[in-house]
Amino acid sequence: MTSLKYLQGYPASLQEQVRLLCERGHLQAYLSSRYPGSHSVQSDKTLYTYTLEVKQAYLKNAPGIDKVLYDAKLDVMQKALGLHTSISRVHGGKLKAKKEIRIASLFKDAAPEFLKMIVVHELAHLKEHEHNKAFYQLCEHMLPGYHQIEFDLRVYLLWRDQEQNGPAIS
Ligand SMILES: [Zn+2]
Secondary structure (H helix, E strand, O other), rough: OOOOOHHOOOOOHHHHHHHHHHHHHOHHHHHHOOOOOOOEEEOHHHHHHHHHHHHHHHOOOOOOOOEEEEOOOOOOOOOOOOEEEEEEEEEEEEEEEEEEEEEHHHHOOOOHHHHHHHHHHHHOOOOOOOOHHHHHHHHHHHOOOOOHHHHHHHHHHHHHHHHHHHHOOO
């Protein structure tokens, strides 16, 4: 059985399609035909600028972000694709929440669509904490086709695991 841990929650028919791609060794072809590009957002500094540009375009009035950084230790799926944290720090006796967005380092090498998707996801959390309908509407607004791209990102993660660990099929 192919482990489709990234695709739990999707319809069985969709999972079956991916399973077939997997078994036939077609995952890479599927991904590279749809997402052939790369991007130059390689440092924390450019990631911060990139994120603020998206925020300025769509979420001008949402709370500000203090920091955006790549995190090599971040487990993408465990934190539901990203990590949104507010760190409380003491500032002159006053407690001030610091907004920080961490993006898993694997997105450096991922297609630009996937980077955009994860940034949009994290930004949407500035307004909606839960993964509810309003949250996904906001994601779609910032990135049309968001749902398909999130699905394909999960396929990408599956492919990446296979590359690193050998086929998940036994
Ligand atoms: Zn989330």
